[in-house]
Amino acid sequence: MxxxxxxxxxxxxxxxxxxxxxxxxxxxxxxxxxxxxxxxxxxxxxxxxxxxxxxxxxxxxxxxxxxxxxxxxxxxxxxxxxxxxxxxxxxxxxxxxxxxxxxxxxxxxxxxxxxxxxxxxxxxxxxxxxxxxxxxxxxxxxxxxxxxxxxxxxxxxxxxxxxxxxxxxxxxxxxxxxxxxxxxxxxxxxxxxxxxxxxxxxxxxxxxxxxxxxxxxxxxxxxxxxxxxxxxxxxxxxxxxxxSANKNIKGKTLKELGVTIRRGNYSKNELEKAKQIYFHTTSNWSINGLSLRNTHYKLNKEPVIAKKGDILIGRVGRNCIDKITFVKSGKIAVTDCVYKVSISEEFREAVYNRLKSEEGKIYLQKVIHGVCAQVLSKKDLENFKVFVYKRHVHKK
Ligand SMILES: C[S@@+](CC[C@H](N)C(=O)[O-])C[C@H]1O[C@@H](n2cnc3c(N)ncnc32)[C@H](O)[C@@H]1O
Missing domain, CATH: 3.40.50.150 (Vaccinia Virus protein VP39)
Structure with missing residues (x-):
């Protein structure tokens, strides 16, 4: 029963x-x-x-x-x-x-x-x-x-x-x-x-x-x-x-690096119904980054828009930790199943590489929870640690 x-x-x-x-x-x-x-x-x-x-x-x-x-x-x-x-x-x-x-x-x-x-x-x-x-x-x-x-x-x-x-x-x-x-x-x-x-x-x-x-x-x-x-x-x-390794890493968390993490504020269905273009967990998460058009949106409230330099991460779903990419050009609205990670240019590469690394995946795998749908929480993502070297800090 x-x-x-x-x-x-x-x-x-x-x-x-x-x-x-x-x-x-x-x-x-x-x-x-x-x-x-x-x-x-x-x-x-x-x-x-x-x-x-x-x-x-x-x-x-x-x-x-x-x-x-x-x-x-x-x-x-x-x-x-x-x-x-x-x-x-x-x-x-x-x-x-x-x-x-x-x-x-x-x-x-x-x-x-x-x-x-x-x-x-x-x-x-x-x-x-x-x-x-x-x-x-x-x-x-x-x-x-x-x-x-x-x-x-x-x-x-x-x-x-x-x-x-x-x-x-x-x-x-x-x-x-x-x-x-x-x-x-x-x-x-x-x-x-x-x-x-x-x-x-x-x-x-x-x-x-x-x-x-x-x-x-x-x-x-x-x-x-x-x-x-x-x-x-x-x-x-x-x-x-x-x-897990993350606990002992001497690095900086995404929060400490001043990263802004936002999830989309419309569901896939809402954007689909409104006939708007969107980026969702089922979209193409190209490892080479996304070259997008500069879409303009006609919606009641401003959608969360990913633009050049933002990193995108899947928030829910069995394979969400494999869904990591970045925007090379253009912009697009993300659904509520996707995180948009905005970060200053100096740390971008370090963060992206760490997220895609084996160690990064081990951390993400360990923190996602949920009975059937796996969910990556914003807090766990904020606590993700990255090594930042001096060249990242001083490069302007
Ligand atoms: C997860 S099963 C575990 C059964 C058993 N203890 C075991 O370890 O195999 C939970 C049991 O709680 C019973 N149950 C569900 N709601 C209950 C309630 N409000 N009061 C008492 N028993 C309940 C179910 O009928 C079921 O037998």
Whole structure:
């Protein structure tokens, strides 16, 4: 059922999540959105004597699970209700371990969700522009846990590196003890390309200053790990970014070089309808640059126009990082799927060459996110680093 986001965890990854929860003799374990029980089954193998609770909105699934796991207390209710504890007969703030692979769906910003976030100590997160079910499930799990109880949860990439979730990361890093972020291989769930991560955190504050960022292989084995200071993780907390070259390059960011980055202010459809010429992701991204006509536009508002010297970069789409070119002559309106990068002549060549270089591509590949459509954010582009030598600086 797509609307319930029923993507079930494979054994390798259930085991990986459970193995990384370090907790002796838990008494109560809860699995919100238990589905086919993958996480609970792995947990039972490790902690046989705990009392298990499972919650799911899909009644049929619980019926079949009931036969397989008769000792798990199953509840057919919505995990996003404020009265969750009462409904499953658990006092909030008493659970030892919460394990969860929540649905990833957009939610309306309801006041009950704000209460759930605040109760979990995620006060900044109340201001996140769009709420998602994974965000509220995360908060509900924290609400269920006792102080120093542990949560192991599989979350989508947005939570780990999306700009919208900066406030959540700040809360998790400052109000709770985030211990590990494990990057999973893409496409490990059937029928979705969601990029996912396992978070392991203990409820409540500590003085620990670092978090382990890891990368797991397709068999659920951790193959690489690094330790990163918590203060460096608010912007993003994915292994691929922190292990990447860009972070250590001593260069200047596009922002520091005074680059102006604008995306088009009309969609392709709007420009097409108005019978205007445009440059879009489907246009010809010639590596030799673009020789254009000097088109004049008849539109209600001034379109974003790329002109001689501007660099163009694809903003969305699977291959957006391969879409980099520059305007040799003439001008053209760009659509909202294209960035126009305007930069003074002295740095132009250095920026273009770096964007097209292998290292440049590695950086762009690492920062683009999005479940299906890959998106290069303006902020990530502004943070792109370029070596500028003295001749770039002094040349007039
Ligand atoms: C991504 S699946 C994960 C299932 C299982 N935990 C696993 O790891 O394989 C999410 C589960 O959450 C359930 N679900 C969706 N919305 C829910 C809600 N509001 N309350 C409780 N369960 C929900 C779905 O029916 C589905 O079984």
């Amino acid at each position: 797509a609307y319930l986001a029923q993507y079930f965890t494979k054994d390798h990854f259930s085991n990986l999540l459970i193995q990384n929860i370090d907790f002796r003799g838990p008494k109560v374990i809860v699995d919100l959105g238990i589905g086919d029980g993958a996480l609970t089954v792995a947990a039972i193998k490790k902690w046989r004597h705990a009392k298990y609770y499972g919650v799911d909105v899909d009644k049929e699934r619980l019926d079949s699970l009931n036969e397989r796991l008769p000792n798990v207390r199953l509840h057919n209710i919505n995990s996003l209700d404020i009265s969750l504890g009462k409904s499953i007969k658990i006092k909030m703030g008493t659970v030892d371990i919460a394990i969860c692979n929540p649905p990833y769906l957009n939610l309306k910003k309801r006041s009950k969700y704000k209460t759930i976030l605040r109760n979990a100590g995620l006060n900044n997160s109340v201001n996140i522009p769009c709420y998602t079910s994974d965000l509220i499930f995360l908060a509900q799990n924290i609400n269920l846990l006792r102080d120093k109880g542990t949560l192991g949860i599989i979350v989508p990439e947005g939570i780990v590196c999306g700009h919208n979730f900066n406030l959540l990361r700040k809360d998790l890093l400052e109000r709770h003890d985030l211990k590990m972020v494990i990057q999973l291989e893409p496409k490990i769930f059937n029928k979705t390309e969601a990029k996912t991560y396992i978070l392991i955190l203990d409820k409540g504050q500590t003085r620990t200053r670092t978090v382990q960022l890891c990368k797991a292989d397709l068999n659920g084995k951790i193959e690489k790990r690094i330790k990163i200071q918590k203060t460096d993780l608010i912007e993003r907390m994915d292994y691929k970014y922190h292990a």
